[in-house]
Amino acid sequence: MILTTVLALALSYLLGSLPAAAWVARARGVDIRQVGSGNSGATNVLRALGAGPALFVALFDILKGALAVWLGGALGLGPFAATLCGVAAVLGHNFSPFLGWRGGKGVATSFGVITAAAPVLGLGILVIGLSSMFLTRFVSAGSVLGAVTAVLLAVVTGQPAWLTGVVTALTALLVWQHRENIRRLQAGNERRLGEPK
Template identity: 55%
Template sequence: MRDIVLLAAAYLLGSVPFGLLIARVQGGVDLRRVGSGNIGATNVLRAVGRGAAALTLLGDMGKGAAAVGLGRWLEVSPAVLALIALAAVAGHLFPMFGGFRGGKGVATTLGVVLAAMPA
């Protein structure tokens, strides 16, 4: 049961559309309607600027790292940790909070990989 809750939490965490939120707050822009239409840091850079893109990159990496970090902290099995990582990236690709249209998952995957590396 705990593992299922962790998978759902990882997906929900991955679903937070940092690029969409930051671009809307800082630039008044709906990223889905400008540039590439992608909600990732590169489109934020084009549409809003470097500061907003940096925040987006950190947010997207952070949500992947946070999901894996939680799994490591709770000492889940390696298989469950891999599923948590996939759930976080899937949340970014198909975000519940963004109409299931997300980014490419590069920054979130980077966060997952960095957090999954042995200390």
């Protein structure tokens, strides 16, 4: 079982490291790391290439997280180890060997992991995150608020301690990845969605 767990974690990391944003942008003659924020994620693709490519990238990245959890379960791992496979996918997305150990900020992939592990938490992220983005047009604020919502919901709905811990860890990583965005929000110069650079 230890060997199976290690194999599942490695495969999940590789799955998560597949850089959909970079590949989609490259197919259109764009190096996503050299435009906009330089981030290999759906938001930067939206700003650089438009809604269609961004939607594809977002769905791909969500699916990576959910599939990693499913893979762990399919290999006979328990819920905790299977969810850790999802965490490995997020780490692969954020620190991809295909992009020189850089990547995205893990928002969509974390959403896929949390939703696969506990759909009620995923629903909370979706409602609060999208509502915040719609009202403020700050993607970063919606992402952070959605993740924090998942932690609060995990506590309120009495999720297992291990799941609350995993969700908290993913949220902490997401907040860390957004540290520059948070500084810009505090300074009042964060870009809104659809706002010219």
